[in-house]
Amino acid sequence: MKWSELSDNWCPVARTLSVVGDRWTLLILRDCYLGKSRFEEFAESSGMTRHILAERLKRLVEEGVLERRLYSSAPSRYDYVLTEKGEELRPALKVMKDWGKKYMPVRREAKA
Amino acid sequence: MKWSELSDNWCPVARTLSVVGDRWTLLILRDCYLGKSRFEEFAESSGMTRHILAERLKRLVEEGVLERRLYSSAPSRYDYVLTEKGEELRPALKVMKDWGKKYMPVRREAKA
DNA sequence: GTCATAAGTTCCAAAACAAAACGTAGGGGC
DNA sequence: GCCCCTACGTTTTGTTTTGGAACTTATGAC
Numbered sequence: 283m284k285w286s287e288l289s290d291n292w293c294p295v296a297r298t299l300s301v302v303g304d305r306w307t308l309l310i311l312r313d314c315y316l317g318k319s320r321f322e323e324f325a326e327s328s329g330m331t332r333h334i335l336a337e338r339l340k341r342l343v344e345e346g347v348l349e350r351r352l353y354s355s356a357p358s359r360y361d362y363v364l365t366e367k368g369e370e371l372r373p374a375l376k377v378m379k380d381w382g383k384k385y386m387p388v389r390r391e392a393k394a
Numbered sequence: 395m396k397w398s399e400l401s402d403n404w405c406p407v408a409r410t411l412s413v414v415g416d417r418w419t420l421l422i423l424r425d426c427y428l429g430k431s432r433f434e435e436f437a438e439s440s441g442m443t444r445h446i447l448a449e450r451l452k453r454l455v456e457e458g459v460l461e462r463r464l465y466s467s468a469p470s471r472y473d474y475v476l477t478e479k480g481e482e483l484r485p486a487l488k489v490m491k492d493w494g495k496k497y498m499p500v501r502r503e504a505k506a
Numbered sequence: 507g508t509c510a511t512a513a514g515t516t517c518c519a520a521a522a523c524a525a526a527a528c529g530t531a532g533g534g535g536c
Numbered sequence: 537g538c539c540c541c542t543a544c545g546t547t548t549t550g551t552t553t554t555g556g557a558a559c560t561t562a563t564g565a566c
Contacts, residue, residue, distance in 0.1 A: 283441035290501055294494025295424045297559055305415030312407045321513050329395035357562040367497050374489035382406025387477050389402055433544050443524055469532040
């Protein structure tokens with residue numbers, strides 16, 4: 283089964299995952315909840331490639347989770363802000379944050 | 395950056411995602427919360443390939459999210475049950491379930 | 507003009523995935 | 537015994553996605 287087929291699954295969890303069900307997408311949301319909104323911020327913070335980042339942002343905008351907003355017109359620069367739809371996933375990330383703290387302690391020094 | 399490198403990330407969300415951060419893994423958890431425990435049940439319910447399923451189950455067991463349990467000794471058959479660690483992710487899936495119901499209505503009839 | 511900034515795009519090799527067949531170890535019918 | 541069934545996987549082959557790094561475009565600062 284493919285990704286795209288998940289969006290019409292009988293199960294609401296599966297449908298949700300068709301939008302946010304990969305690690306990079308969820309890391310973008312984490313950054314949004316931390317107040318980030320710019321392409322370069324996401325790229326640096328998460329360590330994902332610009333290639334993947336661009337693709338994921340596009341899908342999040344298409345799905346209405348983020349909104350692409352012009353924040354400078356010369357030169358044209360866009361950033362990404364959470365919609366209400368996007369905000370409502372915050373509790374899921376909160377659970378993951380608490381779970382990570384409890385069950386996945388850092389084993390060695392790490393960066394980014 | 396790769397998956398494996400995420401497990402020592404400074405961010406607890408990223409560390410959590412290093413274990414459950416792909417859609418198939420989260421669908422396995424969904425099935426567990428629905429009471430399923432067998433290989434064939436997961437395979438049929440989620441629509442993922444057996445190949446991927448076997449790999450994901452192995453990692454979930456290694457990470458202590460599921461426990462592989464012998465339920466028949468002749469022939470040897472194993473199934474997979476949630477540990478306390480696995481149980482504690484349930485609220486995250488609950489958020490995704492509610493979100494999916496609210497924001498991702500089914501557009502056409504779909505199976506499995 | 508030259509450098510820096512910021513949001514992407516393009517290219518190619520490497521890794522992950524999908525689909526389907528195969529393996530293994532019994533159990534049950536006959 | 538022999539054949540088919542169940543159930544947990546593994547293997548194989550070809551396609552898709554990802555990772556990494558360089559490149560583009562538009563503009564402001566020097």
